[in-house]
Amino acid sequence: MITLTRTDSSNPDFMALVKLLDAYLAEKDGQAHEYYNQFNTIDMLKNVVVGYENDIPVTCGAIKEFDSDTMEVKRMFTKPEFRGNGLASGVLSELEDWAAELGYEKCILETGKRQVEAVALYKKKGYATIPNYAQYIGIENSVCFEKVLK
Template sequence: MNIQLVRTDSKHPEFMCLVQQLDAYLAVKDGDEHSFYNQFNCIEHLNHVVLVINDQTAVACGAFKQYDSQTVEIKRMFTATAARNQGIAGIVLNELENWASDLGFKKVQLETGQRQTEALSFYQKCGYNKIPCYGPYKDMENSVCFGKEFKS
């Protein structure tokens, strides 16, 4: 494996390609609720995107956006099927956390769905704890929210 990490923004064509794959996956997983969740997943204004390039092909991505003065929200985490179970998602998440911490943020939070069982166990394995659902996810039965504070 010849992995390269790229910090970019949402205009990167490889990111857009991976997001299309993610949206297709989520349309199946979310079922009837997909249109509700999809409205919070626009990528036009994501200025903090991490791509993993393996042998000149983008295989994973993730992003964050500012939630408040102390907190960022992780968005658009995805690993292509062929690249799963190789630790790549952890590399993306770690890079996003480092970038946010470097910018002075103290906490990170995210939302995922109960049906994304792989994501649920992944975030817990990465030290995230369940938190009360926030913002638009407060009343969504399928939503599970996680949070983590950065070590000083």
């Protein structure tokens, strides 16, 4: 059974999962990883969710304010051996609920086109493709999404 915990980016389990995420993305993104990595710092993230299976951290995600009515989803990751079990969907739902509780109207995010599992997850969870925003404008490998929260 998965237990989801709301925390912040100082959580050591979150930091350990992010190291695994960064290694995964470095492999997937190749030379483009350095460009993306500059936008993925985790210091000062106030809204982090870590998922535990039998007290072992296996999945995570975060949100950070993009503007006064929008949270940006960041640092979504599930250990490979735990994928395909709905864990990322659970983390994403928890992040969306948290954003709504804080009064935000929508969530946005960016992922790489090579992260086909991530693209499929966001579409399945009701995210619509939007034009690339901010630092992702003109970046061919990026795909951006938005979801209006209820």
